[in-house]
Amino acid sequence: MAVPKFWRQIPALYNLEGSVCGCGALAFPPREVCPKCHAVGLKPHRFRGKGTVETFTIIRTPTTDPEGENIEVPARSIPYVMGIIRLEEGPRLTAQIVDARPEDVRIGDRVELVFRKLLEKGPKGVIQYGYKFRPV
């Protein structure tokens, strides 16, 4: 992820800031147009960071990087768990599940937001932080 793109996504990555429409629909990541009523002018909405594991997979092969950059954190973390988390407020997102052995994760597990490193762009690059989840 390029540095400006990461910088623009900091509110979503750090604090689960999505969007809320006047019709009440919530979205994550934030949207310009309401996915339900197609209105514009959505406002920021911060999700509480509680959810459940809807499904998950175990990553056992080090990630390769199409941009040719070092992706130190996931490459060193294998095996690790990637899950689809349904937030209490409704929207779903994909995130790593940490603080749990892959064999211990189950569909339906309650999870909570944690703040962790996502990527390091090599020893010279920026460190990208953001959301992951851990079992409650």
Add this chain to the structure above:
Amino acid sequence: MAGIISWGSYVPRYRIKVEEIASVWGMDPEKVKAGLRIQEKAVPDIDEDAATIAVECARNALAVDVPSDPASADSSSSSFPSSSVSSSSSSSLPSPLAEHIHAIYIGSESHPYAVKPTGTIVGEAIGVGNDYTTADFEFACKAGTAAMQAALAMVRSGMATFALAGGADTAQAAPGDPLEYTAAAGGAVFIIGKDHAVAEINHTLSFTSDTPDFWRRAHERYPSHGGPFTGEPAYFRHVIASTKKLMHVAGTTPSDYDHVVLHQPNGKFPARAAARLGFTREQMALGMLVPLIGNTYSGAAILGLANVLDNARPGQRVLLTSYGSGAGSDSFDITITDRIVPVQKQIRPLQSYIGRKTYLDYPAYLQKVRAIQHT
């Protein structure tokens, strides 16, 4: 009186036992445990660093409903007026208290960047807005208490309504170095304010000298140390002098304190210093965490303080003395107030982190601390 408004602590989930490390290097684990008085240490996951630890601590500190009206607590005198914060584009903040934090100081000897502050990452992650000042602190294991003193000065001077300060570390130790048994990860932060204190800071002072007992040169991965030199002229001289000076200024004696926390690079040093200062094992009990989590460096003394705050009763008096190699000690004389009771009911206790743990074998430990990697 100014003091601690709220606090938050964190220790990573992973642990390695002394036996596991000793078996790799052919050492007698019982001798190591007896010498260092440590059972196991906390190990950070690959995606944890001083910034992520400080963020979890700060979020814990803000996850309480205190005080009733922070805006009334002298915000008009601040150089970083909170009025502009409310114009933030964000519709909601994780806590109202966050809007009134005007200074963030994080101490660490493992800041993730050499150039780029940890404090801005913490500030963004807790939603303080943009009207705050920050700088990173470094003074070996006492960077956290140095940050707290600066935060207290900002609050007392009126430059900040509230200030967030503390320490977080993922301590490094070369494989085979005696430090490998103790160098651990964890942290604690404190929100300092002029009013609404759950723990009033009656006095704080320091004792500092140029003593090269432990250091890490620029670009070096692991620290170096002076072996036995880290004891008498370094740890003991500074901890004892600073603590005695504090009691002299405060007009107190050892028996005036209900809880005493001394920096704990291992279990042996603070026990010896306490005995020389006249403190009992009972006074040290709540603040002595190193046997179970190791030396969390900038987090070590203040994690002890966090555990005291988790459990202390109103009216109790607390003495805290940190130690940082290089060298210096900061001492604090603290009185617990009635306000701590409702906060204790909301705070995430340190014991919840200490109690949940997953043990690593030595190869898994090497992977976590990045000494080995899958090709």
